[in-house]
Amino acid sequence: MDGAAIDRFEASRGRLASLAYRLLGSAADAEDVVQDTFLRWQAVDRARVEVPEAWLTKVLTHLCLDRLRSARARHERAAGSWLPEPLLEGDPMLGPADTFEQRESVSLAVLTLLERLSPVERAVYVLREAFSYSHAEIAGILEITESASQQHVHRARIRVAAERRRGAADPVSARRVVEEFLAAATSGRIERLVALLTEDVTAVSDGAGLGKRLLRYETRERVASFVRAGFRPTSAKRRLAGGSPAIHIAAVNGSPAVLAVVDDRVVGAVMFEVSDGRVASLCGMAAADRLVRLNEVWRRHEPGTPVISAW
Known part of the structure; x- marks a missing residue:
């Protein structure tokens, strides 16, 4: 492959990775699909490719659809073990963040909701909302009609909006709430913790990957008890983490998060959605395999002073 062809692909790599991440919810899978797209770019007769960017987008999108339809993906969703892979602020894979729709499309809440859409609905929604493709362009990418594209995005918007009734908090206010929440959690003030939770609060945990299913909690009291237990330092937790973590507040997928860090390695993360x-x-x-990409970016990141230096 000549240098010009490689340069053309590399110029699209960041956009392709961001698209794949939104479609798959996994940075590792996104990187695999981008590489598969590159291999197809190597093999194609590029003299017959009229618009390289459109060709690359189409190939990558169909590779993502194949993954979403795969038996493995269906099994993970059915088993209740799937969560989006978190990305630290500054990760180029988060992609465009100029509009509310672009920022919202990469939030953990929306990535989770997108799992409930069909693969084609998910693709149309992401292409339209996050990348502003026209329905004519989407029709060409997915090999459907413009009318079908319009119908898919309409249904997807309704389903996402039905679950997303919350008002978005500005970053400064959201961080302030999380700081207060962390102070209550680490001091054991259960009543204050409960007061900082919405009436319909939910919590989910991967249980450090020790079980096959995610742990889910509802009601303010149960969530507060779960949080207090999780933030209570014990010798067993320190052994599991490999030391006494420093606690940082950072932004993950556009929302505030609390990170536990040992020797410049993130060993745990709690992401928050703040409303009103x-x-x-x-x-x-x-679970270590869910934090691989976050750790790669963290090691290149200037974390600042932890809010708790030794937990």
Whole structure:
């Protein structure tokens, strides 16, 4: 392959990776699909490719659809073990964030909701909302009619909006709520914790990957008890983490998160959704395979002073 062809692909790599991540919810899978797209770019008769960007987008999107339809993906969703892979602020795979729709499309809440759409609905929604493709362009990418594209995005918007009734908090206010929440959680003030939760709060945890299914909690009291237990330091947790973590507050997928860090390695993350000054949902991850990409970016990141230097 000549250098010009490689340069043309590399110029599209970031956009392709961001598209694949939104479609698959996994940075590792997104990287695999981008590489598969590159291999097809190597093999194609490029003299017959009129618009390389459109060709690459179409190939990558169909590779993502194949993955979403695969037996493995269906099994993971059915088994209740799937969570989006978290990405730290500054990760180029998060892609465009100029509009509300672009920022919303990469939030953990929306990535989780997109799992409930059909693969084609998910693709149309992401191409339209996050990348502003026209229905004519989407029709060409997915080999459907413009009318079908319009119908798919209409249904997807309705389904996402039905679940996303919360008002978005600005980053400064959201961080302030999380700081107060962390102070209550680490001090054991259960009543204050409950007061900082919305009436319909939910929490999910991967249980550090020790079980096959995710742990789910509802009601303010149960979530507060789960949080207090999770933030209570014990010698067993320190052994599991490999030391006494420093606690940082960072932005993950556009939302505030609490990160536990040992020797410059993130060993646990809790992501928050804040609405109207209270915590509406929490998502805890500590399985190492879910934090690989986040750790890669963290090691290149200037973390600043931890809010708790030794937990």
